[in-house]
Amino acid sequence: xxxxxxxxxxxxxxxxxxxxxxxxxxxxxxxxxxxxxxxxxxxxxxxxxxxxxxxxxxxxxxxxxxxxxxxxxxxxxxxxxxxxxxxxxxxxxxxxxxxxxxxxxxxxxxxxxxxxxxxxxxxxxxxxxxxxxxxxxxxxxxxxxxxxxxxxxxxxxxxxxxxxxxxxxxxxxxxxxxxxxxxxxxxxxxxxxxxxxxxxxxxxxxxxxxxxxxxxxxxxxxxxxxxxxxxxxxxxxxxxxxxxxxxxxxxxxxxxxxxxxx
Amino acid sequence: xxxxxxxxxxxxxxxxxxxxxxxxxxxxxxxxxxxxxxxxxxxxxxxxxxxxxxxxxxxxxxxxxxxxxxxxxxxxxxxxxxxxxxxxxxxxxxxxxxxxxxxxxxxxxxxxxxxxxxxxxxxxxxxxxxxxxxxxxxxxxxxxxxxxxxxxxxxxxxxxxxxxxxxxxxxxxxxxxxxxxxxxxxxxxxxxxxxxxxxxxxxxxxxxxxxxxxxxxxxxxxxxxxxxxxxxxxxxxxxxxxxxxxxxxxxxxxxxxxxxxx
Numbered sequence: 001x002x003x004x005x006x007x008x009x010x011x012x013x014x015x016x017x018x019x020x021x022x023x024x025x026x027x028x029x030x031x032x033x034x035x036x037x038x039x040x041x042x043x044x045x046x047x048x049x050x051x052x053x054x055x056x057x058x059x060x061x062x063x064x065x066x067x068x069x070x071x072x073x074x075x076x077x078x079x080x081x082x083x084x085x086x087x088x089x090x091x092x093x094x095x096x097x098x099x100x101x102x103x104x105x106x107x108x109x110x111x112x113x114x115x116x117x118x119x120x121x122x123x124x125x126x127x128x129x130x131x132x133x134x135x136x137x138x139x140x141x142x143x144x145x146x147x148x149x150x151x152x153x154x155x156x157x158x159x160x161x162x163x164x165x166x167x168x169x170x171x172x173x174x175x176x177x178x179x180x181x182x183x184x185x186x187x188x189x190x191x192x193x194x195x196x197x198x199x200x201x202x203x204x205x206x207x208x209x210x211x212x213x214x215x216x217x218x219x220x221x222x223x224x225x226x227x228x229x230x231x232x233x234x235x236x237x238x239x240x241x242x243x244x245x246x247x248x249x250x251x252x253x254x255x256x257x258x259x260x261x262x
Numbered sequence: 263x264x265x266x267x268x269x270x271x272x273x274x275x276x277x278x279x280x281x282x283x284x285x286x287x288x289x290x291x292x293x294x295x296x297x298x299x300x301x302x303x304x305x306x307x308x309x310x311x312x313x314x315x316x317x318x319x320x321x322x323x324x325x326x327x328x329x330x331x332x333x334x335x336x337x338x339x340x341x342x343x344x345x346x347x348x349x350x351x352x353x354x355x356x357x358x359x360x361x362x363x364x365x366x367x368x369x370x371x372x373x374x375x376x377x378x379x380x381x382x383x384x385x386x387x388x389x390x391x392x393x394x395x396x397x398x399x400x401x402x403x404x405x406x407x408x409x410x411x412x413x414x415x416x417x418x419x420x421x422x423x424x425x426x427x428x429x430x431x432x433x434x435x436x437x438x439x440x441x442x443x444x445x446x447x448x449x450x451x452x453x454x455x456x457x458x459x460x461x462x463x464x465x466x467x468x469x470x471x472x473x474x475x476x477x478x479x480x481x482x483x484x485x486x487x488x489x490x491x492x493x494x495x496x497x498x499x500x501x502x503x504x505x506x507x508x509x510x511x512x513x514x515x516x517x518x519x520x521x522x523x524x
């Protein structure tokens with residue numbers, strides 16, 4: 001097992017959870033930089049022996065790996081400004097940004113270290129169960145990132161920038177859109193003074209089933225059973241209340257109708 | 263606490279789970295009728311002291327409540343054929359069919375007794391957590407159904423046929439469409455040789471968050487944060503691969519963009 005000295009750029013949720021996980025795995029979190037000093041110092045205070053870094057000139061740093069864990073839109077700016085020691089590994093943690101965002105002069109050892117999970121301030125996460133997607137510009141960086149990943153998680157997968165985009169699209173459907181289906185459901189119920197709570201046991205059971213036996217086999221509902229009478233009734237009701245919802249209902253139902261031939 | 267004598271018409275998943283729950287709550291499952299004798303007898307054999315009924319003439323039955331737990335499309339046919347004692351309560355268990363489907367000569371005490379859950383053969387369910395939606399044509403039947411419901415579940419709600427339709431539409435969005443979002447996600451990943459397993463920890467966390475803090479507050483993703491660059495990139499990729507998916511992506515993203523003004 002190799003242990004790394006790591007510097008973290010950023011002090012948000014990803015930075016915080018990652019810093020904790022790194023320390024728990026025996027690595028040394030050397031420095032934390034944050035645009036907002038108070039946030040950076042707050043994170044530093046929760047770590048074992050970490051110093052707050054005033055600027056992005058890390059030329060004198062002894063760290064092996066520099067992790068840029070800032071918002072997607074700030075990655076390029078940080079990558080252009082940061083100075084790291086030659087041979088150090090420089091990564092970002094974004095699911096949406098390309099490896100190319102890290103093009104810069106100081107190291108060729110660039111990569112992506114993307115923990116496939118959503119992080120919130122309050123909730124603890126078990127990093128061991130989080131898939132970590134790694135990508136690197138060269139073999140040396142890839143080897144380092146795989147070693148780092150395996151020290152944190154049981155599941156480390158090599159994924160290139162194109163695959164990471166596709167993974168992100170898949171996640172938009174499975175997570176963001178799923179959540180918006182809940183939001184629509186809640187809106188519909190609220191408009192008739194019914195409580196979304198009522199649906200929760202059914203939602204939990206449906207989702208567990210979909211994840212257990214696979215969504216193809218778990219599909220149910222009027223579109224799946226070609227119940228055109230119910231589909232028409234629902235569509236008419238929605239058309240009279242919210243045309244966008246009616247169109248969303250129509251297009252998803254149509255896709256289910258097409259996918260599951262009798 | 264009143265205990266009822268109950269006859270069940272049907273031998274599928276709902277009939278089976280309901281029969282068990284009724285016995286566990288102290289009621290007496292008097293008779294089971296099923297169009298398919300072997301299925302009916304299989305259910306009877308799992309119950310305490312229940313007889314198999316050959317036909318739908320229950321005029322000599324001593325049951326208080328008759329529960330039609332058959333497929334939606336068969337309810338009307340059963341309701342037209344069944345003979346029940348005067349004053350008995352006759353209900354169906356469907357989330358989609360109206361109370362009017364039970365119009366018939368023998369009793370005015372008709373109703374709907376709809377457990378809001380999906381049932382499968384193998385899996386045990388905790389009826390106590392399942393909301394039961396009741397509706398009835400008159401006060402006598404309503405009182406009986408509420409008493410029966412409360413003996414099985416902590417949550418019994420009175421919901422009329424119009425509300426039940428809206429509840430069903432909400433469930434289509436929150437359950438059936440959510441499951442189809444998983445199916446789409448899996449398809450996208452499979453087309454690029456990636457494994458849906460990879461997304462599961464993120465899905466579970468996202469859904470738990472949505473149900474805990476509410477889907478409005480839990481919304482994330484490129485549309486939520488108005489990341490038009492990512493939305494365009496995803497849309498372009500989908501357009502080149504599957505125009506229906508591109509359109510689903512566009513219309514749901516647009517609704518999220520519209521809902522969450524910055």
